[in-house]
Amino acid sequence: MSFTIHTTRGLARRGTLKTSHGKIETPFFMAVATKGSVKAVTPSELHELGTQIVLSNTYHLVLRPGMSVIRKAGGLHRFMKWDGPILTDSGGYQVFSLAKFRKITDRGVVFRSHVDGSRHELTPESSIHIQEAIGSDIMMVLDDVRAHDVPRSVVREAVERTTAWAARSVKAKRSRTAKVFSIVQGGIHRDMRQTSAKQITKIACDGYAIGGLAVGETEKDMYAMTKLTTALLPKNKPRYFMGGARPYQIVELVKRGVDMFDCVIPTRNARHGKLYVWKKKPHTLSAFGRTFFAEMNIRSATYAKDMRPVDASCACMTCTTFSRAYLRHLFAAEEPLALRLATIHNLAFYLELMSRIQKSI
RNA sequence: GGGGGCGUGGAGUAGCGGUCAUCUCGCAAUCCUGUCACGAUUGAGAUCGCGGGUUCGAAUCCCGUCGCCCCCG
Numbered sequence: 001m002s003f004t005i006h007t008t009r010g011l012a013r014r015g016t017l018k019t020s021h022g023k024i025e026t027p028f029f030m031a032v033a034t035k036g037s038v039k040a041v042t043p044s045e046l047h048e049l050g051t052q053i054v055l056s057n058t059y060h061l062v063l064r065p066g067m068s069v070i071r072k073a074g075g076l077h078r079f080m081k082w083d084g085p086i087l088t089d090s091g092g093y094q095v096f097s098l099a100k101f102r103k104i105t106d107r108g109v110v111f112r113s114h115v116d117g118s119r120h121e122l123t124p125e126s127s128i129h130i131q132e133a134i135g136s137d138i139m140m141v142l143d144d145v146r147a148h149d150v151p152r153s154v155v156r157e158a159v160e161r162t163t164a165w166a167a168r169s170v171k172a173k174r175s176r177t178a179k180v181f182s183i184v185q186g187g188i189h190r191d192m193r194q195t196s197a198k199q200i201t202k203i204a205c206d207g208y209a210i211g212g213l214a215v216g217e218t219e220k221d222m223y224a225m226t227k228l229t230t231a232l233l234p235k236n237k238p239r240y241f242m243g244g245a246r247p248y249q250i251v252e253l254v255k256r257g258v259d260m261f262d263c264v265i266p267t268r269n270a271r272h273g274k275l276y277v278w279k280k281k282p283h284t285l286s287a288f289g290r291t292f293f294a295e296m297n298i299r300s301a302t303y304a305k306d307m308r309p310v311d312a313s314c315a316c317m318t319c320t321t322f323s324r325a326y327l328r329h330l331f332a333a334e335e336p337l338a339l340r341l342a343t344i345h346n347l348a349f350y351l352e353l354m355s356r357i358q359k360s361i
Numbered sequence: 362g363g364g365g366g367c368g369u370g371g372a373g374u375a376g377c378g379g380u381c382a383u384c385u386c387g388c389a390a391u392c393c394u395g396u397c398a399c400g401a402u403u404g405a406g407a408u409c410g411c412g413g414g415u416u417c418g419a420a421u422c423c424c425g426u427c428g429c430c431c432c433c434g
Contacts, residue, residue: 240395242394267396272401332387
């Protein structure tokens with residue numbers, strides 16, 4: 001068994017997931033390396049931070065640098081010099097977020113590149129084959145992601161298509177080492193989510209993802225759909241909440257049975273000068289609430305002469321070395337180092353959050 | 362001593378007779394959830410150096426004055 005659960009607390013689980021590039025302690029957070037790079041930081045910095053796994057993206061890598069380059073490099077691990085596990089997204093979400101260029105049929109998706117406008121096609125089969133060539137440790141099936149407020153008929157179609165595509169994806173898989181995860185859709189409709197979960201769990205795969213959430217629906221819906229879905233997923237397989245979430249949301253989602261997360265929030269917000277700081281460090285899941293952290297806009301003139309670290313309780317390189325005033329100056333002066341130091345800190349915050357969550361289970 | 366130029370939000374500026382004075386930076390706030398993202402949106406802030414005059418109407422024209430700058434002696 002490649003996924004082992006050690007302890008549980010309510011619906012929350014603590015476990016270990018084995019991949020061909022190492023074991024990962026769950027629940028975990030994946031830093032996002034869409035184009036084969038966690039923006040602004042190096043693999044050795046990721047290791048120092050305690051990063052267990054990163055996420056990369058089929059869509060972006062196909063467009064640039066292109067698979068011939070990735071193949072020549074000997075796969076993405078060698079190309080980006082990251083020797084830990086990599087999860088790859090199938091491209092499904094990009095088709096959704098680049099909606100104006102897409103055409104979805106049962107066969108697959110045709111879309112235009114945001115880089116040069118060229119036409120590309122992605123099918124469930126080609127997405128898996130590309131992810132295998134990338135050398136992905138955890139591959140995601142191509143899914144049909146829709147906005148949270150589309151008509152039920154559209155959601156139903158997306159659910160049916162996602163199931164059909166998942167079955168084709170698993171069938172197309174050739175790699176013996178890579179894992180493949182299927183994705184539950186269904187928008188914010190209870191019956192659709194249930195239908196999708198029941199269909200998807202009939203397909204044998206290594207893990208299951210909850211997709212199509214954190215796309216603008218209410219938090220209440222997001223939590224409700226997650227709880228409803230995890231209840232229908234097999235207990236002995238990891239559950240991945242795709243694309244989320246904010247710090248307190250992650251805690252809430254773990255409480256509803258989620259094991260894996262990825263989100264651009266810590267890295268993107270870092271580059272925009274929004275830093276996460278601890279206000280208290282809880283030892284139990286119920287003690288987190290919504291107020292265990294604060295968001296600091298380091299660009300504010302408030303910090304111009306503040307010589308304290310961003311977060312005195314944080315052990316990251318940024319906090320143990322530099323002051324708020326220095327970071328604020330780097331942002332004001334548009335020095336690239338600002339992005340790196342901020343990214344390191346926010347990732348340290350998210351990773352410590354996951355570590356604390358694990359210890360709380 | 363003579364001649365000329367400039368004084369407009371925190372900074373630098375546009376406008377040079379006619380609605381709520383322009384833009385850039387700065388400042389502030391909000392946003393970002395499988396990254397087209399060192400991004401996006403919004404807001405505050407100026408009695409246009411000061412005094413007087415001309416005019417229906419002046420940041421814009423005239424006079425005086427103060428400040429800064431340049432050129433010639």
